[in-house]
Amino acid sequence: MARRPGDEAAAFNLSPRALRIAGWIVAVLLIAGIAIVVGILGGDADEPGVGASPSGSGGGTTGTAIDFGTALDPATGEVVADARTDRFSAGDTFAYSVALSGTAPDPVFVEVRRTGGGAAEIVQTAVDGHQPLEFPPALAFDVPADDLFEVFGPGDYLMLVYADPAADPIAEGTFVLVEASGSPSVSASPSP
Secondary structure: OOOOOOOHHHHHOOOHHHHHHHHHHHHHHHHHHHHHHHHHHOOOOOOOOOOOOOOOOOOOOOOOEEEEEOOEOOOOOOEOHHHEOOEEOOOOEEEEEEOOOOOOOOOEEEEEEEEEOOOOEEEEOOOOOEEOOOOOOOEEEEEEHHHHHHHOOOEEEEEEEEOOOOOOOOEEEEEEEOOOOOOOOOOOOOOO
């Protein structure tokens, strides 16, 4: 049968049920597209984010990396070159230093986030981590690693150092607290 001129819309005539199904399909595809864009460009505010970088890389959003190790030079406050590491076990000294271009702020605020080996969470907020400088004028600190195991547990961590907890961090770096067996714990959460 021949179609009338101007009746092109009649060739795509759907029932109300088919239109409803097509509408749901379009809505699902639209939501999936938005989720993909947000997943690539956005992120979870509690996660370290795309800019988080490992210690010593100099990448990331802060521009200054935290050096980790097991000893600080008492003269400079910097991590001793042959004592540098980002993996700590029970019995170690946990030390870090930041090479800043200007004067180190005093006090500094330290935030620590668990990124692996347990539930991803902030284990020390910047306000809780308020620390006077141990080695002025350097930004450096050391503590027995056993203290960190007791408070944080084994796992992978991101440390952020702030001059002001309401501002952007001035330094960041990652470290690992390793169980005696040599592998990070599957769960660093306390047992019930």
